[in-house]
Amino acid sequence: MDLLIILALLIIACFVGGAIERKHFKELKQKEFLYSSFLVVNKEDVGKDAEFVGLVSGNVVIGHDYFKAFLFAIRNLFGGRVRAYETLMERARREAIIRAKEKAISQNANAIVNLRVETVKISIGGGQNKLGCFEAIAYGTAVKINKNIKIDKPVINNHGMEILK
Amino acid sequence: MILTNIETVPGKQIVEHYGMVYGSTVRTKHMFADIGAGIKNMFGGELRSYTDLLEKSRQQAMKRLKNEAQKMGANAVVNVRFTTSTIAAGASEILIYGTAVKVQ
Helix, strand or coil: CHHHHHHHHHHHHHHHHHHHHHHHHHHHHHHHHHCCCCEECCCCCCCCCCEEEEEEEEEEEEEEEHHHHHHHHHHHHHCCCCHHHHHHHHHHHHHHHHHHHHHHHHCCCCEEEEEEEEEEEECCCCCCCCCCEEEEEEEEEEEECCCCCCCCCCCCCCHHHHHHC | CEECCCCCCCCCCEEEEEEEEEEEEEEECCHHHHHHHHHHHHHEEECHHHHHHHHHHHHHHHHHHHHHHHHHCCCEEEEEEEEEEEEECCEEEEEEEEEEEEEC
16 A cells, blocks of 8 residues: 555656656746846956946755655666756756846846856755755856956857757 | 955955955744645755745845944955855755955
């Protein structure tokens, strides 16, 4: 009976989790395309007449699903690349960067310099659920720069461009 | 109070250094939110209550950092860094630190 419940949960988690992930990736693609002209660098180099706007940060907490945990448990026996968690971390990181960009845009900035990205494992509650979830934080200094001045080659995430192709 | 995570404040000049300042906070969520997050964690997706919690804690830590800098007589904090760590099940510590300076 217990086994049946676990199996049912796994199957539900596989479909629901998969659907959530696909939807999230689609949203990420759209938003990254929307903000693809926004300059993000992780250098401290600001142009000469850059105008200071403020410190901006974006964060997101993402939980895994039971199916991913199951895949991980199996992968953990043999070692190697854990693809199920790679996509999870990627989603969290991209979402955090988008939120930082959104905050900067709402403050009328047109670039973020010295963007730092951090990932932390946070655990929820006590009890038996020790698996926890992940937080991604992206923070940087929002500035208004003169677009004619080239800082350096901009490091823009080009996922949005893939839609065009 | 100006906060930047680069070594300077764009468009301004640093005239005085005051040393390091810290702001930290430890926060936890009530147990019902934990249960809700636990259920959400079965099927994946964003745990919005936790995102909000950490965002709010970060704002509070930043407030403390600003207060500390103000006490020193600074008007800006440069090179600000964020760190987060889990110190117990369901509780996280947020630490924000930087260098208090006076800019002109």
